[in-house]
Amino acid sequence: MKKQAFLLLLALGTSPAWAQQATVSGPDNQLKVDITVEAGTPFYSVTYKGKTMLEKSPLGFVSNVGDFSQGMTYISQKNRTLEETYRMDRTKQSEVNYRANELTVTLQNAEQKPIDVTFRVSDNDVAFRYEIPRYGDTGSIVIERETTGFDFPSYTTTFLTPQSDPMIGWKRTKPSYEEEYTPDAPLTTRSQYGHGFTFPGLFRIGEDGWALVSETGVDARYCASHLSDATTEGLFTIAFPMPEENNGNGTTTAGLALPGTTPWRTITVGDGLKPIVETTVPWDVVKPRFTSGHTYKYGKGTWSWIVWQDASINYDDQVRYIDLASAMGFNYALIDNWWDTNIGREGIEKLVKYARSKNVELFLWYSSSGYWNDIVQGPTNRMDSPIERKQEMKWMQKIGVKGIKVDFFGGDKQETMRLYESILSDADDYGLMVIFHGCTLPRGWERMYPNYVGSEAVLASENLIFNQHFDDMEAFNACLHPFIRNTVGCMEFGGTFLNKRYNRTNDGGTTRKTTDIFQLATAVLFQNPIQNFAITPNNLTDAPQLALDFLKEVPTTWDETVFLDGYPGKYVVLARRHGDRWYIAGINAGKEPLKLTLNLPMCQKGDKVSFYSDAKDRTPQLEQQEIKKPAEVKVTIQPEGGVIWVK
Template sequence: MRNLIKNSLLFLLLPILAIGQVKTVSSQNGKLVLNFYVDQGIPSYSVEYNKNVLVEKSPLGLITNHGDFSKGMTFSTAKENTIDEKYELERIKVSSVHYQAKEIILTLSNEKKQNIDFIFRVGNNDVAFKYALPQEGETACCVVEKEITGFNFSQNTTTFLTPQATPMIGWMRTKPSYEEEYNADEPIGTPSKYGEGYTFPALFHVANNGWALVSETGVNSSYCGSHLSDGTKDGVYSITFPNAQENNGNGTSQPAMSLPGETPWRTITVGDNLKPIVETTVPFDVVKPLYEPSQKYKFGRSTWSWIMWQDNSINYDDQVKYIDLAADMGYEYVLIDGLWDKQIGQDRLPALFKYAQSKGVDVFLWYNSNGASNDAPQGAKYRMNNSIARKKEMKWLKENGVKGLKVDFFGGDKQETIKLYEDILSDANEYGLMIIFHGCTLPRGWEKMYPNYVSSEAVLASENLIFTQRSNDLEAFSASLHPFIRNAVGSMEFGPVLLNKKHNRTNDGGTTRVTGDVFQLATAVLYQSSVQMFAIAPNNLTDVPSFAIDFMKKVPTTWDETRYIDGYPGKYCILARRHNDKWYVVGINATKETLKVKVKLPMFADKEITYYSDEKGNKPEMKKLKINKNGETSLTIQTNGGVILTN
């Protein structure tokens, strides 16, 4: 990694800045403007883009048991830097990033002469900010009682949000687990479903002016995960700490900080269209790796029996069938899911591991993270929540050649739960294990912070297509949201590509898929995760078109480039991803009408490409298509259907 911080300048601000003066920072291209204010001792900020206000004057500050940094504030000093960094990161939407931003560190003092730094990074489409508290005198720690930070949007704004769940509700009291439905284009200030506010990320459409995606990043064991409050009638959404009842009431909801200490980054990505939202890398730009990888980790594709064959399939013979399926597909992994401790037995697992390895397939193994936080019964339990048991288990896993774990059932954002995520990750790295989280919180820059972190669910994922017909009926709607919201800020372990028409073992019962085959293939590209647990089943080798299986044998899971092409969240999405020199352009349609749209695809200009489409009745077809020399073409996407173009 190269990190150049240039043009550092330290200067004293004029005394008049303490009386309602604005400090302005403009992006490198001049389109994004951050305004920082102190009015009558109260700090705030606003964000403009292309001379339009997207985030109106919004509150800033912290209240701690050490001091109040939200009022009675005066300027002390400011320091400006230019940030210029390059980094490589295989596990996100692009493999190589050049991050450039202007940084300003504003030091303010409260009435007790205690200092706080307001740190802002301003890029061409992103604002990131955090607070830093120094150690002053003998005080070496504090509790953050409240964060005043808010995001204020005008009354002509609509929202694309998913609610934070009430703690200890849902199946076996496992919520919140970031598995709620989204509402699209709701009026600003609409009350949340549970009265608990909204989870990150949060998308706002400021009519006629542009878009803003709000989230947070850099959350580790030194803080809690946060979410947004319900919006006020004036359109202000504030940072809110976890509900005290999360994790069965265990742990504090207010984060404790050692001093000097910093909060996580709050991020706002803005644009006059959706391209910056889909393509942003700000969750990773502003964070640093927390440790070195113990080895080079290998990413790729996986099969898993549980998604279609469910609990009863976690037996030795059925796992052999899915290992064979992975080998037939040329996949790198198989996931052996929950209940293996009783239905296979730990003594038999080494033989199963060896069989997989003999077929060129490595293993991910499922664990229940739960200790005393919820009632989720599946085993293996009590091996990830305790450091002694965890290290013993991971040593055994390494000795048997297991490559990764899928750890489930967390249900909370308290600081002690974030610490559990971090402890699992850091211990796993010592044993050469990759980690996927399920039933969990949103990842917040973790791909860069933790080198063995792979992905998180944190979405209403493919298992719900098995559980309810409603999820199937809403599948296209949900899919058209994720690239703009959930998957825009972090890897999403959805478990896509369900090629069975009926969601059961024998493809003749259960819930019914309403989307087309090509729609399903498209989600392999639409959803980004460097390890994909694909939901194909052994019967799909013979009961779907051979070109579908050939596509699934070749589709990659890591990307060098991602480009937004067209779309609107909740209606349709067309995007492009590149792996080496091969491009995949995918589109899906959630509207009730056939979608006809003209697109520019310069990567295919004057080339013959392979074109997959769901035709009328969502009948899958594949053909060759010549793109004109200008890279322009027209796409027709059926309702609940998809298209794929690839070179």
């Protein structure tokens, strides 16, 4: 009997029923993904150091060539090890060593059509996607919906921002990823508009677990997606764009030529926030879409519109901002909306020549289109049309413009993703860098597109001008972005104000609540290779000299980023290295002084550093400080204030 039982177990161990599971772990074996097929439904789950980060979560999709979410059968698996070193010049780290283990599981649906699900697992990151072969004469597929899910333990809390209603807001331009976050919300809290939440999403899993969920590698071949509302059991699923986005133009589904792949969905996990802040997974798993024959220069710029608004878009005021950029040693000046009517093309050509005489280059603003919103600010109806777009870009190249800022996209449909990519591709042909505003989240674009230099996709600096509520919440929001929005992509925030009041004469409008050092610290905390700062010409005489000197020297590109301490919405301290120089910045969103003891591993005993801080009366101060115990550096950050060490 014992021999018969052994033979029965041996037979079960090699049968398809027994084999419908697979496992892959990261290189250090702490992060593990299990894939199973149960009653025809594929699932995956994630553990880190033995702790459940994601419970059994569904995989699959429904398409016009078959249902790949149910009736599925496990067929086979294959494994390989990945190791790659690549360089980036526009993100948080300039040289990345990516090591991961890859598992590809082949599944088959009830019609015997196969798909592959590929997982790449590094020490703290999971990335996965669907890979779809050609089915005989079927050379294309429409993915109607995904069942891909993220099922968190019930005790998880969330840091999420809602996907807005379509066709609302300024001139019906939403969704534009500019809604407010709710911190530490219960897992099943419903979204404000009932459409779920935008990527990325941050989740706290008990006392010692964190996860960041996002996607990367979205281009013209797929739509961008977001998270649905959670079910009562805490399951979020992938949600496609809404039909009304972009005024109803374009489909809500994704169309692929076969063979084809979906974007990568990513999950970064840790028992603290360090892996979240330092992750490079948005770029690890993507490849460049094209190479460039141009060399692009990054740096700082001035931007009249952010404080002086529409009235500043005239020739004389732009000269003042070009002069400001020159006085500060900045590379660029951005000329915003209405330049086509208020300055004119001949005036722009004169401004380019004047700016170049001052060693300053120009960016020009464009509307993305006119037929999917009600925007009247010009130029409109240029960037959405290949013919007009290339005409504009040829003209800009001829006169010496270096970049464009394209605004008001208002949707995540595949058609809109195609527009983003077309603008980037055409702009590179003419040597132009591209900033997107009123737009979607960048999804690996810093590595995919050589001339991409930033996206807004956040409740950014312009809101501080429009409503005092956002000034009251500025410190709270600033303490979220390094953990969520800015950790997965460049963030064109347009901040660092030195005005106390937000109007042309610095004596009216909304009131800044944060200190000058807080503002300087965000120049380090907020990462974007082109930083259009919100300083104004009057700051040359009314701002502290130490603030001006700091902005003259602070870089906009980084070789290394190290998370030191913080909690989303409360405070954050991180360090960034440019060359051999470290900038360590911290801010406090609280209403009371914050006392911290920090470990600064980039410092050694006896190091002399420049230390910027706020006095008790909130005035900025700069002193030379000697580091005595790098592992125990004590500091107090004033309410809505900041600190900076420069080594």
